[in-house]
Amino acid sequence: MNIIITGGCGFIGSNLVRKLSKNKTNNIVVIDNLSSGKLDFIKEELKLPNVNFIKKDLLKDDLDECFCKAKQIWHLAANPDVKSSTIKRKDVFEQNVIVTNNVLEQAKKQKIEKFIFASTSTIYGIAKQMPTKEDYGPLKPISIYGATKLCSEAMICAYSSLYSFRSFIFRFANVVGLNSTHGVIYDFVTKLKKNPKELEILGDGNQIKSYIYCDDCIDAMILGVKKANNNVNIFNIGTENWTQTRKIADIISSLMNLKPKYIYAGGKQGWAGDVPKMMLDISKLKKLRWIPKYSSDDAVKIATEKLIKDC
The missing domain is CATH 3.90.25.10 (UDP-galactose 4-epimerase, domain 1)
Known part of the structure; x- marks a missing residue:
C-alpha cells in the first residue's frame, strides 16, 4: 500500500509513522516542511526500507511528483496551536485550509482510495450536549483554529463526493x-x-x-479506516x-x-x-470494538x- 503522511514529523504524525511502518507491505512517504516537526522524531523509522522522507512546503511547492501513485493520504499537516490562531489568523488559514485544498487536489489527481484527516473537538465550539456526538449542531467554533478545521472538513466532504474516494474525518479530544x-x-x-x-x-x-493518549488515538484511526465503509466517515476520538x-x-x-x-x-x-x-461521545467507534486503553x-x-x- 502506497501511503502519504503529511505532517509526519510532527507530534501525532511521527507516532503514526512508527505504527504504520511496522507493516512491511506499507510503503510510506512522509511529507513535512519541518517548520514545527522534527526529523529526529522519525529517525529510527527512516532506517527502514519502506519509509521515505520528502521535505516539501504543501502551501507553495509543486506536489505532483511526491504524491505520485498514492493510494492513501493521511493528512495531519496543520498549524495546531489553538491559542496563537487568534493572532496568526492568515498563517493558520493558509496552513490549515489552503494546504488541505492543495492536498485534496492531489487526492483527485492520483485517484486515491482513502483520505484520512485529523480534525478536532474545537469544531463543536461550546457544545450544549455533553458528551458531544458527531451529529451535534449547529457547529459554532469559537477559535480560528476550529473554524479552519471545520472549513477543511467541508472541503473533504465535497471532494470525496465529487471524485469518488472514501474519506475519514477524526475529531480529536486533547491528544497527549x-x-x-x-x-x-x-x-x-x-x-x-x-x-x-x-x-x-x-x-x-x-x-x-x-485527554487521550496518542497511541490510543492512532489505534482508533487505524481501526476506523479499516472497518468503516461510508463515502464520508466521521468519528470522535477521546476518552469517557x-x-x-x-x-x-x-x-x-x-x-x-x-x-x-x-x-x-x-x-x-x-x-x-x-x-x-469538553468531552466527546465515542460510541460510534466503540461499536467498531475500539475502546481507549488509558x-x-x-x-x-x-x-x-x-x-x-x-x-
Missing part, C-alpha cells in the same frame, strides 16, 4: 504523549523547569476536558472521562517533586477561543512522565 511540543502539559512542564516555585495557569483552573486543569497541575507538580504556588490568569477561559469544558488522568500522567524524561 510522545513528541508533543505544545499544549497544557508541555506548557506546565516548561514553566516549572524555568521557575519551580510558581506556576501560571491560564484560566481559573476549573476547565475540564478529555475528563481531567480538570488544576488536577493536571497537581499531577505534573507531584511527578516533578515540586510544590509550586499556582497563579491564575485569564478568568474562566484560559484565552480567547478556549473551550473550557483514562484521561492516566494519559496525562504517562505523557508527563515521558516529557520529563525527554527534557
Whole structure:
C-alpha cells in the first residue's frame, strides 16, 4: 500500500509513522516542511526500507511528483496551536485550509482510495450536549483554529463526493504523549523547569476536558479506516472521562517533586477561543470494538512522565 503522511514529523504524525511502518507491505512517504516537526522524531523509522522522507512546503511547492501513485493520504499537516490562531489568523488559514485544498487536489489527481484527516473537538465550539456526538449542531467554533478545521472538513466532504474516494474525518479530544511540543502539559512542564516555585495557569483552573493518549488515538484511526465503509466517515476520538486543569497541575507538580504556588490568569477561559469544558461521545467507534486503553488522568500522567524524561 502506497501511503502519504503529511505532517509526519510532527507530534501525532511521527507516532503514526512508527505504527504504520511496522507493516512491511506499507510503503510510506512522509511529507513535512519541518517548520514545527522534527526529523529526529522519525529517525529510527527512516532506517527502514519502506519509509521515505520528502521535505516539501504543501502551501507553495509543486506536489505532483511526491504524491505520485498514492493510494492513501493521511493528512495531519496543520498549524495546531489553538491559542496563537487568534493572532496568526492568515498563517493558520493558509496552513490549515489552503494546504488541505492543495492536498485534496492531489487526492483527485492520483485517484486515491482513502483520505484520512485529523480534525478536532474545537469544531463543536461550546457544545450544549455533553458528551458531544458527531451529529451535534449547529457547529459554532469559537477559535480560528476550529473554524479552519471545520472549513477543511467541508472541503473533504465535497471532494470525496465529487471524485469518488472514501474519506475519514477524526475529531480529536486533547491528544497527549510522545513528541508533543505544545499544549497544557508541555506548557506546565516548561514553566516549572524555568521557575519551580510558581506556576501560571491560564484560566481559573476549573476547565475540564478529555485527554487521550496518542497511541490510543492512532489505534482508533487505524481501526476506523479499516472497518468503516461510508463515502464520508466521521468519528470522535477521546476518552469517557475528563481531567480538570488544576488536577493536571497537581499531577505534573507531584511527578516533578515540586510544590509550586499556582497563579491564575485569564478568568474562566484560559484565552480567547478556549473551550473550557469538553468531552466527546465515542460510541460510534466503540461499536467498531475500539475502546481507549488509558483514562484521561492516566494519559496525562504517562505523557508527563515521558516529557520529563525527554527534557
